[in-house]
Amino acid sequence: MKQKELWKELYSCVNEWIQLQPWQHVWSQDFVGIEINDTTYYCTIMGKLGDCIGLSIYEGEQGWSDLQSISCEYEEVRVTQYVMYDQTCLTFYMGNREEVPKGQKEMIKALGFKYRGRGNWPYFLSFQSRFYPYEINDIQAQIMLDVFKQLIPLMKAYMHQEVDVDFEEGQMLYAYYDQKWIYEARDLPLVKDKFPRLELTDKEFVRNLSQSSREFIIDLEYLRGGFIDEAYDRPLSGLVFLAMELESQEIVNAKMLKVEEEQSQECLYLFCTLLEEYGKPTDIYVRNPRVYNALSSLCHECGIEIHITPLSMIDFILDDMEAFM
Template identity: 65%
Template sequence: MDKNIWKQLYTLINEWIQLGAWKFIRSNDFVGLEINGATYYCTIMGQLGDCIGFSIYEGEQGYRDLNSISLEYEEDRVIQYMMFDQTCLTFYMGDREEVPSSQRQMMKTLGFKYRGKGNWPYFLSFQSRFYPYEINDYQAKIMIQVLEQLIPLMKAYINKEVVVDFDQDEMLYTHDGIYEARALPPVKDKFPTLTITDKGNLETIPQSFRQFIIELAYLKGGIVEAGYDRPISGLVLLAMELESQEIVYMNLLKVEEEQSKACLNMFQELLEDYGKPTEIMIRNPRVFCALSSICEVCGTKIYMTALPMIDNILNEMEYYMSK
């Protein structure tokens, strides 16, 4: 860790904390910044007094991640999936125990002192398929660049030097030293819809009266594997036959496996082994986008619903992984 980089980061974050910008803006009021040819989108959290911080998303894919995480989901497991399936840099205010040990040591080395519950700054990197991890010097530089633009932008907004109607799909934006309101970019779907154009042998597969529950979920806890510079997140794809409550398919996906295609391949295996089901029940939006087309071809009804029986299985998996 480069002491000069981190000194600059902590100096700026202290200024951000003193500003208290989260008191003046909601987490679903987006901020955009053009910096060195790149566009960053920010969400500023903490207006309700909890989870104080901000997240930085880069480019078009980052904007898709930001929108996906900003939607409201009824199921905790879907919220967890969206959280682990995003790529962003995040600053939080938390307790001392939440701060990565390397960052605590850097604070001590640089002479920055924090006291009290919820008053310790720390920084995490989220990357799809990987477990949240401490940021490196390169990522710290990005946070510095963003804060150098974000702090004066928020000061201008707080002082009413720029007016934004967030409720009319505007965002607070800065480019080339200009602060303005700008229309939000159109929201593009994060998850690809896999359209079945070649029915192949689907028409010859017999109809069955089976019902399946299909889940794609991230598991809590990182997994250390050789070849990666950070822990990966366990991502499990499973299918349960509803009547028997039997798990008929389970796969812990590799980092390189494309999720939507893995869902489609799994469903095709179910078709070969059990025939066309009358219906499947899911809750993950990615699974819906992956399977809606082939379900239509097969005459299989697909439902979005709560899956409490799957939660019990996932909880057990997490318990044994933690041992």
């Protein structure tokens, strides 16, 4: 299938989806699974409240973990922002003309499709951990098309009450192929923890640390806005580790993580360098669930109290960093 034919079929499916308005019949946490070639794509259909009409598609076990992480409610906007930027998924939105990526505007025009009015323009974005949201490529467009082609008849069957599912009792709507397409309710799969707990293995390291009366704030956050690195085919998101001494409000460590650096391991390593330089603090304060799980075992071994709490005092530093992105 050539590029233009692929996108024509994708927009045709989207137009049918818009006419169908399935978001009127489900909530965003009423999950749908589509199994294609032994891979399950987990879908969340947005728009029930009329404020954000769209569809997000998550692939496989890791995708399910990402979907569950963004389904949680977090107290702080910065934590929600971190979780949103740290996910990998393909998303279709209905928005305004200025929100549509340039290449998709050109494709809409070339194909002869017409959309008018605010909130009535379809567009597609790819979210990928460590990278800034970006327009989808042809391979990703094919995945979205494959999912839409099975999702539309599934939602028609659900809307016509041809398949029964109890979302409130932990079920999902599911479609798979076995000689023919089968629609059924399935229990939601178990959730693999997205943020691994790291266990301390070097007990000698703890014994050699001095004691301090300091308290630290430790955070890991994505910065709003992307930046270009010629080594990659899409913009990166700035992911920064920050450590602040509570009493003085002094930043004692700040690092922009590289894409190849594993987040949890790097948090643990940077915290260890902090302990070597300043000694064991009495308390640390965190808000990011990844940071908590990365550091909690070491804190336990060191007798450091670790607290999950809002960190509004560090946000102005992140705001200043974003101003230079």
